[in-house]
Amino acid sequence: MKKIYVAGIGPGSAEDITPAVMRAVQESDVVVGYKYYFQFIEAYLRPGTECVDTGMKKERDRAEQAFMLAEEGKTVCVISSGDAGIYGMAPLIHEMEKERKSGIEIVALPGISAFQKAASLLGAPMGHDFCVISLSDLMTPWQIIEKRIKAAAEADFVTAIYNPKSHGRYWQLHRLKELFLKERSSENVVGYVRQAGREEQEVKITTLKDFDPEDVDMFTVVIIGNSQSEMVYDHDKMLAEDVKMVTPRGYYRNQCDEGANVGQSIMIKSFQTIRKELKNPNMPLWKLWPMLHAIHTTADFDMEHLVWMDDHAAETLFEKVRRGEITTIVTDVSMVASGIRKGALERLGIKTVCYINDPRGAEMARALNITRAQAGMRLAAEEYPDALYAFGNAPTALLELCELIRKGKCCPAGIVGAPVGFVHVEESKHAAKPFKDIPKIIIDGRKGGSNLAATLVNSILTYDDAEKLMPGRDV
Numbered sequence: 001m002k003k004i005y006v007a008g009i010g011p012g013s014a015e016d017i018t019p020a021v022m023r024a025v026q027e028s029d030v031v032v033g034y035k036y037y038f039q040f041i042e043a044y045l046r047p048g049t050e051c052v053d054t055g056m057k058k059e060r061d062r063a064e065q066a067f068m069l070a071e072e073g074k075t076v077c078v079i080s081s082g083d084a085g086i087y088g089m090a091p092l093i094h095e096m097e098k099e100r101k102s103g104i105e106i107v108a109l110p111g112i113s114a115f116q117k118a119a120s121l122l123g124a125p126m127g128h129d130f131c132v133i134s135l136s137d138l139m140t141p142w143q144i145i146e147k148r149i150k151a152a153a154e155a156d157f158v159t160a161i162y163n164p165k166s167h168g169r170y171w172q173l174h175r176l177k178e179l180f181l182k183e184r185s186s187e188n189v190v191g192y193v194r195q196a197g198r199e200e201q202e203v204k205i206t207t208l209k210d211f212d213p214e215d216v217d218m219f220t221v222v223i224i225g226n227s228q229s230e231m232v233y234d235h236d237k238m239l240a241e242d243v244k245m246v247t248p249r250g251y252y253r254n255q256c257d258e259g260a261n262v263g264q265s266i267m268i269k270s271f272q273t274i275r276k277e278l279k280n281p282n283m284p285l286w287k288l289w290p291m292l293h294a295i296h297t298t299a300d301f302d303m304e305h306l307v308w309m310d311d312h313a314a315e316t317l318f319e320k321v322r323r324g325e326i327t328t329i330v331t332d333v334s335m336v337a338s339g340i341r342k343g344a345l346e347r348l349g350i351k352t353v354c355y356i357n358d359p360r361g362a363e364m365a366r367a368l369n370i371t372r373a374q375a376g377m378r379l380a381a382e383e384y385p386d387a388l389y390a391f392g393n394a395p396t397a398l399l400e401l402c403e404l405i406r407k408g409k410c411c412p413a414g415i416v417g418a419p420v421g422f423v424h425v426e427e428s429k430h431a432a433k434p435f436k437d438i439p440k441i442i443i444d445g446r447k448g449g450s451n452l453a454a455t456l457v458n459s460i461l462t463y464d465d466a467e468k469l470m471p472g473r474d475v
Helices: 019-027 033-040 060-071 089-098 114-122 142-154 171-182 250-256 264-275 285-298 314-324 335-337 341-346 360-366 370-383 394-408 425-430 450-461
Strands: 001-009 030-033 052-053 075-080 103-110 130-134 158-162 189-194 203-208 221-226 228-232 244-245 307-309 328-331 351-354 390-393 414-417 441-442
Touching: 001 130, 019 075, 019 103, 019 360, 030 033, 030 314, 033 130, 052 314, 060 075, 060 089, 075 341, 089 103, 089 114, 089 307, 103 158, 114 158, 114 203, 114 221, 142 158, 142 171, 203 450, 228 360, 228 425, 285 307, 285 314, 314 414, 314 441, 314 450, 328 335, 335 341, 335 351, 341 390, 341 450, 351 370, 370 394, 390 394, 390 450, 394 414, 394 425, 414 425, 441 450
Parallel strands: 001 075, 001 103, 030 052, 030 075, 130 158, 328 351, 328 390, 390 414, 414 441
Antiparallel strands: 158 221, 189 203, 189 221, 228 244, 307 441
16 A cells, blocks of 8 residues: 655654654655654664665655655655654645645654653743744745744743754844843743753753853754743752743642632732733742732833832831731821721731821921921831831921931831822932831832832732732732
8 A cells, every 4th residue: 555654753762752653664665764863763663674865955855755665555654853744744745745646645643843852851831822933944034934933922922943043044043032032021931952852962941131042053942931931940959950941831820719709809810911011020029029019009010110129128028017026007198008908907917007187297297397297207206116107198208207217216117118299209219218227119200109108018918928929818
């Protein structure tokens, strides 16, 4: 019976050749392929099986040779590395059969593709939607390839790159990196494997900003993760050989969503959406959690650049809450106190205090010709010198607190600085930053507001929900 098997022999290791491909090779009278790949199937050949090499880049000659042999009545196996249907010989064989109308049976046998083998060595980077792009422009104009690269980067696909480089194609991978950096975070995880499944195998994981295209050759498969991809370390060891590249499918997220009320479910989905759209979604958790709250409250992605904080500020302040060191939150205006979640305050045993309408403050303000917000800070410094202070309206209040700290009249547990406006607003924020021993979260520039100050306080009070990205417990 006239038959052509088109078989993918996998990436190059014996254990990655499927039983079906082994049987096809054993059954065939002739094996046609590039001579480099014969070494991987020699063990399965029958004695006397002919091996026909057509040379590198001679795919059409290879296909024609296979048809001529099959038309003589021989069973022929055309081999491709990886999967014959993925940048392999299968499409060409089918096209040629349509042209020749020879009536030869064509059986395509799948193989383990190079990107699948590379993915298994990297960890589990293909866990969500992905695409595969070849940088070879022999069959496809570069303009089309570049259009596909831009689409993959913008759509947040995990992207596997075939044919990343050759002797003649030296700049294309550099251009791909440039295009991805326009759409993705510089911390986007990238993994690449050279000679996957072979003795010369090398596996590396890095970030998009540190990825060096010069470290890649024509035997390398590059996999660029999506915004959710991460580096995971085995056994809690921060060693290079223990790192894996993983793209979560979403099972843990869905598990976290279960049991949430309607308001919380909406907030969870909002946070997930915001994180996908961040330019730097892989920022540290202590920075990410307040950032997500700020953007969720304002729908303003400028917050990604405007939220300034001391290292680990939210985490440090939450630990103070948990240890009972913060029992009072002083706000500059009552609207900030109104936005702090009552459920969180009750759960943690914290009270809010605002002096803006205190008669003592009003009298002090008239007597000294200062604002009521300033007077309120003087009263607060006497009664709650070690409270957490939150500002969402009055820059004069924040400036006053800074002066009181400098005079040694109070030492706040922390500062949330988000006054809004045009007069002394930016100066008040600059004035707060030098106090290195006081953890601070500040909204830079003129933007701010009571809602922002309140949501940043809420991010502190719920920091233990940050790791699971599960906001809204007290909504």
